[in-house]
Amino acid sequence: MSDKQNNPIAFVATSVIPESPPPARDTGAYKWVRENLFSNIPNSILTLLSLALLYSLLSNTLPWMLNGIWTTSSLAECREILDGKSGACFSVLTERWNQLLYGFKYPTDQYWRPNLALVLLLIALAPVLFFDLPRKLLAFTVVYPFLAFWLIWGGAFMVPVVALVGFAVAAVVFQYLGKSSFAAGFFGSIVAALVIWKIGGMLIPEGASDTAMLSAVPSRDLGGFMLNMMLGVTCVSLSVPLGIALALGRQSSMPLIKWICVVFIEFVRGVPLITLLFVASVMLSYFFPPDASVDLFLRVVIMITLFSAAYIAEVIRGGLAALPKGQYEAADSLGLDYPQAMRLIILPQALKISIPGIVNVAVGLFKDTTLVSVISMFDLVGMIRGPILASTEWNGVYWELLGFAALLFFIVCYGISQYSQWLERRLATGHR
Structure with a gap:
């Protein structure tokens, strides 16, 4: 008799068979390398060429960096220690770090003031950038610009207090008069702020001091x-709201407002920033009263803000155009007027779509601040090109200084880029 006849009932498993591990070529680093670097012949060739280029760069750069000198007081001493070997002279960074970060005229015993202003900036930006935080923290965000002005420039503490009171009174007047007419609220708030500042200026005569006096530092x-x-920070903060206003003005149904915004945007976008900086340095002071001495820093802020606002306006206009017409019709069907529709429905969606473009403009603007060196403002690049390289001790040091400048700008711009990507994911900008 066969086995089948002796055992007529088939065997049924009483437990799950353990899972077998996947093949080694489908897991771990091997899988990543195969799929991303050597997935096909063209990608394999490009990978090998990239590795060869990377090896060539590192083989020349790493010895130069690892043999760097940090403790000398001049380039000549660096070359004596290196004795013909390849090596960087990083001593210029240890010797002139304060000039690279704060300039060569800011009082050395007052470095704590800009450092404290930077720390407070991070605290003030937190409720704006991370909207999960309590909204009460926005009160400090509003106060911060006036506090930072006092910390960096110094002087009597009552000066920023009077400025803050002027803005607060202007906001109250705008909220009260704006209910009946936007124009009345706008011009009324300006008049109220000017009156408060004029009265405050009379109460705080020039040269007056108070118990909270800091040594004044000119721009x-x-x-x-x-x-x-x-x-x-200043120009980006001011250009975003101004760019929103220009974008809305360009889409206005009132011909005068529309064409003013169109002419302004197209003119500014057609002029190089360096030209506007020369205008700010030479010509802008003629547009103010004859007895008014407008600070160069303020003139540069005005020009850079106007320049970046024109580009941000075009980015936001693209976001507004990307919204379907049904969103505008939905706002009308709810009985919302124009300000309510823009604030509650249209602008939140348009700004989400415009995040990549706004961040692109912000990063470009931050890098373009180095152009102020052409109008004798000693920023980071201006310090490198001017006082440091002009000194006999460090004349001839280029790669170390420019590499340090590139590193600082990369850290800031990379941080902005990473935050924008996080914000896009958080707000689901792709409308998934």
Whole structure:
């Protein structure tokens, strides 16, 4: 008799068979390398060429960096220690770090002031950048610009207090008069702020001091990477709301407002920034009253803000155009007026779509702050090209200084880029 006849009932497994591990070529680093670097013949060739180029760069750069000198007081001493060997002279960074970061005129015993302003900047930006934080923290964000002005420039504490009171009164007047007419609220708030500032200026005569007095530092003494950071943060903060206003004005149904915005945007976008900086340095002071001495820093901020606002306006206009017409019709069907529709429905969606473009403009603007060196403002690049390379001790040091400048700008711009990508994922900008 066969086995089948002896065992007529088939065997049924009483437990799950353990899973077998996947093949080695489908897991781990081997899988990543095969799929991303050597997935086909063209990619394999490009990978090999890239590795060869990387090896060539590192084989020449790493010995130069690892043999770097950090403790000398001049380039000549670096060359004596190296004795013909390849090596960097990083001593220029240890000797002139304060000039690279703060300029060569800012008081050395007052470096704590811009450092504290930078720390407070991070705290003030937190509720704006990370909207999960309590909204009460926005009160400090509003106060921060006036506090930072007092910390960096110094002087009597009552000066930024009066400026803050003027803005607060202007906001109250705009909220009260704007209910009946936007124009009345706008011009009324300006008049109210000017009146408060005029009265405050009479109460705080020139040369007056108070218990919270800090030594005054003129704008011409600002410099280094601190100046780049100040220009970047200030101009980006001011250009975004101005760009939104220009974008809305360009789509206005009122011909006068529309054409003013169109002419302004197209003119500014057609002129190089360096030309506008020369205008700010030479000609802009003629547009102010004869007895008014407008600070060069303020003139540069005005020009860079107008320049970047024109580009941001075009980015936001693209976001507005990307919205389907049904969104505007939905706002009308809800009975919302124009300000309500823009604030509650249209602008939130348009700004989400415009995040990559706005970040692109912001990064470009921050890098373009180095152009102020052409109008004798000693920012980071201006310090390198001017006082440092002009000195006999460090004349001839280029790669170390420019590499340090590139590293600082890369850290800031890379941080902005990573935040924008996080924000896009958080807000689901792709409308998935």
